[in-house]
Structures are given as structure tokens and as C-alpha cells.
Amino acid sequence: MQAFEAFMDDLERVIRSAGDSGRGVLVGGDFNTRSPTWDPAVSNRRGELLERWAASCGVSLHNDGCTATCVRAQGSSVVDLTWSTPSLTPTVQQWRVLTERETLSDHLYITYEIRGPRRVKSGDGGGHARWNWRKFNAECFRESLDTCLAWGPTGEDQTTLAGLAAWVERTMTQACDAAAPRARTKSSNQEPRRLTRDRRAASGPHHDIEAEYRASKRRLRDSIKAAKAKAWEDLVGSVESNPWGIPYKLVLGRLRTASRGLTENLDSETLGRLLTALFPRGEGSVPVSQEDRSWNEG
Incomplete structure (x- = not known):
């Protein structure tokens, strides 16, 4: 018990030192204490000492007083506590225990958000919140x-x-x-009002020209779509009248490319020599029959 009291005294000195420098302090951990303030099940001597320590430091407790933070086979308890000094207390929000999250431990996860107060710009409303x-x-x-x-x-x-x-x-x-x-x-409403005034001011000759441009652009886009649809219908219809024409070449990829192939640019004599070298003729080139061969897969 003396070690616990010494620890609380050291923690109090740290909190007061931070408060003297204008900083807020957030304290969270497993205090292993029981008190009706945060655990309605039971109380002990360490819980009474921790309550006195909190009162002397002026810190606030964020536990809801009913949700267990430690679950064991012997039972559940509230031993993981979260405290904050007055400057931070209003900013700690949505404190809760993640009871459904697996932690691989007896202790459950605790989550909360710290949100600073919204600042008002000096030019808004004369600087007054x-x-x-x-x-x-x-x-x-x-x-x-x-x-x-x-x-x-x-x-x-x-x-x-x-x-x-x-x-x-x-x-x-x-x-x-x-x-x-x-x-x-x-x-805060001045900017939207200014934009509205600018829009109304733009509703003159320039606005009419812009509207005509948008309408013309829309008509051109519709015309291009209609032309593409008509070209596709003509292509599909030509299959019956000319089955070996453009549809056939499109399917087989036989449409001539923009540049001629390599073999089309060679003269017949050079092309013949290349084919003879690549595909020689003679007895040595006769394929060997595989019928009489036996395979050994061992």
C-alpha cells in the first residue's frame, strides 16, 4: 500500500507541474482499484485512496461506471481508468469500451476522441465567439x-x-x-452572397453566348453518336450483301496496315533464298517416323 501511495504522490506532482505550465494532462491505465464511483460491484482500500487523489488533483473520470474493462473467468471488473485535467475534460468525447473486439488479453480496448474547441477567426463577428x-x-x-x-x-x-x-x-x-x-x-454567409451576386451580374450578353456554346456542343455530341450508330448498322447490313468484304476482314484482322510488311518489300529472288535457308529441302530434311520408337519414361 505504501508503494501505491508513493506512486500516486509522484503522479500528482507531475500533473500539477504540467498544470503550472498551462498544459492539460490525460492519465489512463490499469490502477487495479475498486470503488463504487467506477465499479458498482465492490470497493477496497486502494479505491478509497485513488478517490482522494482524484479529488486533490481535480481530475475528472471518463469511465461510465458500468462497463467492465477487464473480463476473466472469475468475473469482470472496472480497473482500467481514464482521467483528465479540467482543461482537457470537455475535449474528451465518445469514451467507450470495445467489448466485441478480441485483445488476446483479459483487458479490453478503450477508445475515445480528443477534439479541440473550434476556433473562430479574428475577422468573424468582430472576434467574439x-x-x-x-x-x-x-x-x-x-x-x-x-x-x-x-x-x-x-x-x-x-x-x-x-x-x-x-x-x-x-x-x-x-x-x-x-x-x-x-x-x-x-x-460566414458573405462569400455565398458574393457568388450569387456575381452569377446574377454574369446573366448578360456573355451569359447568352455561353449558353449558346453549350447547346451547340451538346448538339454536336448527339450528331457524332448518331453517325457512329448509323455506320455500325451499315457495317452489319453489308454482311449479307458482301460476306467477304470489310466485316470478314475485320473479324480475321486482315485489313491492310498503314505500312507494307517485310516480305512484301523484298524482291522474289531474295525472298526465295530466305525461304530455302529457313526451310531446306532434301533427304536430310525428311521427318523421321516416330511409329517404331519406344518411349522409356523410367
């Missing part, structure tokens, strides 16, 4: 504020007036992001 208050969730807003206030400002955010003001602004922004989606700014 806006939220869709019709979809506002008061419970999420309160929970985000509670986690941020439990952690409190650290480092320069605590010692300087500007740092404290920045911390308050970040805290409120994170709480609003957790409670409601960002609203579209008025300036």
Missing part, C-alpha cells in the same frame, strides 16, 4: 465549471492579473463549448 443557445445543456455547463474550479488557476494565471483574466476567459469558453455548439457568424 458565439454559441447556439437553443442547444444549451446546463448540466454540461455546470459540470465543466465545477471541474475547472476544482483545479483552479495555476502558475502565471494565479499570480498576475492578466493571467487570471485569461484563465477566466478560457474556463468560460471551455464550459460553453461543452454545453452548446458554436453558432455560425454573419460573415
